[in-house]
Amino acid sequence: MELDYLATVLLSSLSSASILLIATIGLAVVFGLMGVINLAHGEFLMIGGYAALTATRYGVPFIFAIPIAVLVTMAIGAAVEVLIIRRLYGRLFDTMLATWGLSIAFYQLAVMIFGTVTPGIGMPQYSLKIGNYSLAGYPLLMIGVAMLATLFVYVLMTHTVYGMKARAAIQMPEMARAIGIESYRVNTLTFAIGCGLAGFAGAVLLPIVPATPSMGFAFVIKAFLTVVVAGPVTLTGSALTAIGLGGGASMTASFMTSVAGDAFFFLITAFLLWLYPLGITARWRSKM
């Protein structure tokens, strides 16, 4: 009985951590590869959610609505990069403020277009029974999705020509151009991929987190802290931080209160930043 409960808590915490990781991964790509803190990341997640929702309303099966959401967010992301972000590279705090402006503008647009309350889509009805406890199946599925998404980004960035170019362009921008890499184009694509991953998160999490204009908001702060704590080895660092912080917070929340969970998250973040001012992976020798 006790053991059942513990297993349930563990599994659901792991699934919360996975959800955080799914929401974070796009931010990790954009921050880790481009040094840009995209505070509008949450709104891209929201756009993905609405895109998927709208697609399902037109009769597109949910599974196909996800790629539609990804394409929509990638396109918007590319436009944002060309119009705003490109002019601000190397000005970390200016990008933060500009993307924050973008974030509140997108939020307000969503309120105007969709209103503040929208019906969610039903969660696929299957569940897992552990002893006397039953867990919804879809959130558990997110553990697998998070693993796949991480793997996808890892392979994309380390085993493709694009990935090598993207990393070269951000590590030594001038030198990358001097060996023939068109850094501008590569950066637009990288930003678009980051936004596409946010869109993916928004769509895939739709059954769990219904689309509302403020849905991104719930994720972006934690996602953002996760990435900063992760440090330069972004992907691995973010995965670890998401599991540690997100899982820990979720555990704390299930044993205590949800506020205690949040407090745990912020407190540990502050503590880790104090211990590792440049992120936990600052001294690692590994590429992603």
Next chain:
Amino acid sequence: MFRVVNATGGYGKTVIIRDVSITVEKAEIVALLGRNGVGKSTLMRFAMALIPAFSGHVEIDGHSVPESPARRAKAGVGYVPQGRYVFPRMTVTENIAVAAETNGHSGRVAVESALREFPMLRPKADDLAGGLSGGQQQVLALARALATGPKILLLDEPTEGVQPSIIDEMAGILKRINRERGVAILVAEQDLDFCLSIATRAYVMEKGSVRLETDRESLRADRKLQQQLLGV
């Protein structure tokens, strides 16, 4: 084959090089000599379009190449900057492969040939470039430039901070590349012996301009010029 014509450039509003013209013929090795701060690196960066040209341009095979580093690279200019600038969080293999793939060559083939050419890189192939020693990074930067398939290599202070044994090895490699692949080389250096051992012709710079053009023999013979030139 490769010409920098009337180059004037610098940083911000400050002019560092003024009206510099140099020519490197096909398969020729030319040295660019002069003390610290005379504008050798600036000229190299001008040639690579890494600084804005106030005036002047760069020609390859008689055609002017637009002022974009990526276009220059694709037109056949390979650049090894002072201070190496390898991609630190990429492996040795990736550093070479990305240069080759960007220019339409097979990364796998380029890595294989680079590891054959520079056996010292082989045991380090999967290490991050940032962890290599200075000499190894220099060799990697050279391998990376070669992987772009250049017609001309621009080497900026390739011996700086590199052990003497590796300097000798590097001189040998450069001569072989030049001989076997017909790649022209322009090398900015303070290490006179290194230059004398590979270059057949030299430009001497002073205060942002070319002061004289000379050949290997007269440079080797004239000890006074040597002392004056390098401030020794």
Next chain:
Amino acid sequence: MNLSLKEPRISTLAIPAQDQVRTAQEVGCDMGLSEKIYRNAGLIFPLLATGGALTAAGFIDPYLAYVATSWVIFGLLGLSLDLVWGRGGLLSLGQTAFYGLGGYFGSIIAINMAPLTGNTLVWSLPAGAIFGAASAGALGSIIFLARMGPLQATILSYTFTLLLWSLTQSFKITIGHAVVGGDNGLSNIPGVVPGFGQGAESAGPVGVFVTVVIVSAAIYFLCWWLMRGTFGRVIDCIRIDPQKTELLGYDIRKYQVASFSLAGAIAGLAGAMFGAWANYLNPSIFSVQEALLVPIYVLVGGLGTLAGAFVGAFAIGGLSYYLGGGAVGGQTTLILGIVLILLVLFLKNGLVGAVGELWRRTLPDPNAAARDAGAVLIDPAVLEGILVEAEEQAGPAKRLATVDLYKHFGGVIPVNKVARTFEPGRPYSLIGPNGAGKSSYLKVCVGIYMPEAGSVTVGDVDATNAPIFERVRQGIGVKNQKPQIFGELTVDENLSIAAFARTRDRQAAADVSRRILAMLGFERQAKVQASALSHGQQQWLDIGMVLCLAPRVVLLDEPAAGMTNEETRELSSLVRTLARHTTVIVVEHDMEFVRTLEGHVTVLHQGQVFAEGDIAALRTDDRVLDIYLGRREHV
């Protein structure tokens, strides 16, 4: 003034030195009215605005007065951010945390204590300020003493705010009459009671407005005065170049924590006023929206202008008021978001900054004098006088000794067990090919790099583990390879701030800097921004700043780089004179320059002492030629 510009050479050379000082002052007196107003704009316009607000209070609609009061409070909160961000260089997202903490704490005190006096503000404002300062001091110590990067510092301050946000949601406590009820907030906060005694009554909306304007104006003028003085100058220097500021001997982290605490105090006080204005506080004061609104006020108004924060708060508050619907409803948010993006992209300096820039263009260019600066000619007698005086004040020259000093970066060992003692008398030169470890050796001596082994002694004091500023106070003066000057400050300010680091007295600092200014022949450039000087002049200015410190050991890293032949000759004579009074170590590439120094020469190679002696012997030493020319017969 125009006339003298046309004949710069003649005028500078023809006027004797003491008259030149007067010329500089006269130029100052010549200032037009517009220029005078411009220079004191930070005083005049806020005074006018305060007067205007107080006059307007007489007739405006009470509801508008009520709303506008909150804009003033937000402006004050913005001011606290501008101090740490615009002037200090750290984007703190923790200002609302200090604001909220100050608000809660000040209000709790006021609830309990106000019945004693009737007046509420004498309790809430000091309590809010003290609590704000204490919490900012604690957070600031962590940020600055741990030497966090800018991003991490911003994030940590943000996390601090978020932590409070989540904690206060369920934090319930009763302190005396004050009931803090988690997300129900803290209510029954007494309003603004200006009078004293039992019968004192709460002020109406207009009365509150007037009180808040007066308090905020007082704080603004205090900040304006403080940031205009030496404290503000040092804070500016830290933002521009923290390393150079420390190299002048300032304990920069102390200044950073102090200004961060001051900003915390202002935020806390603003929070206490907000509590009194709203009569109610809840955890949303710590929310993300609040935290991010503050930088917007500052950006809209103009970063680093202090007064801009109020302009920004009024612009945004006014816009929201005009559009109706408050800060969250309607299209206000959309417009705000777009305004923010456009501001970041196109109007980096905000409203105040943009107006100031337009105005500045109509004024005579203070940097024009930079162009007519002649070659620097140093009068040895003047220099001698300065050095003798420095010796009287700072004591005799000191030895600098290193024992088996060792430093490595990964596999590279730029300093490999170097044991040397340097004494006053004649200059020491460190030479060697590129990458020999010369600069690294100097940096370890100064404390920019910390050695892995060995020791550094200044005079008789072991300084191996001392921070940079302490070594400077022990008498080390350093000029790094690139000129390190504070480009946004004037030439005169650069020298005074250096002199003040030693004298700790404004008058004495002004005297020292005036003498150095005269020695360099920069009197006419005194009011020129240092960034407008040529590279060579910047090198001289940097050397001048080092001399202001009256150093007992002088380290010069490639001082002749970028100088003309004449300047190099002047420099050589300066170094030789300097060496008669202090210990001088010069790192140099230029062998000709080294030869003219007629001093002791040490050749470094691969981090080790390779050869020593005088230059004539070394020039004929084949081993030295080998390492320089890369000939390898002997190595």
